[in-house]
Amino acid sequence: MTRWSKAFDRLMEVIAAILIVALLVVVTLGIVTRALGEPLIWTDEVSRFLMLWVAVAGWILASRRRxxxxxxxxxNLLPQHGWRAAESVMQSAMVVFGLLVSWYSVHLIQANYDLEATTVPLSMGLLYVPMLVAGVVTALQGLAELIDNIRNWHSPPFQPIAPTLQEAAE
Structure with missing residues (x-):
């Protein structure tokens, strides 16, 4: 499973990098063409699509990296079993949130599928496709972390890499 997850993470990093470069190019193109007095009308709308896709790629990468x-x-003040129980509640909430995002994204895609963007020949439903992907990835990530938490119920809890306030003060 780790080979697949590493490949997925690498693919998401590449997609995020491509989206950021595309966003920078489109925004720069919009600025330059406005400054020259001949603005390209499609740059604002394409930027809107790209901004959402970049944000969702960042969301997916952040979820995957915890x-x-x-x-x-x-x-972290809770005893071991309390920590694990609280973690299970949070991961369950993450699964539910991911499923809800996916569910509502499908509705938004269907409701906007037949609407065409104003300046480019793209369906407005495409604006919501990344949300569906993010919802599925979030639900799967939450489920994987929940299963891992339950498997390690009797092990010491996960400790964050960053120092606590007390450790930082010492």
Whole structure:
């Protein structure tokens, strides 16, 4: 499984890099053509698509790296089984959130599929496709972390890499 997850992570990094470069090129092109007095009307709309796709790629990468925002101050004060129980609740919530995002994304894709973007011949449903992918990845990541947490129930809990406030003060 780790070979597949490493390949997926690498693919997402490449996709994110391509999307960022594309966004920079499109925005720069829009700025330059406006400055020259001949603006390309499609740059704003394509930038909107690309910004969402970049944000979703970042969301997926953060979820895969467990880099999403978590405040563990109170969580780390819990005893081992309490820590594991709280972690299980958080990962279950992550699964539910991912499934809800996926569910609503399908609805948004269907509702906007027949609408064409104003300046480019693309379906507005494409704007929401990355959200579907992010929802599925989030749900799967939460499920994998939940299973890992349950498997390691009697092991010491995961400790964050960053030092606690007390450790940083010492």
């Amino acid at each position: 880099a999403h925002i978590r405040i563990r101050f109170f969580h």
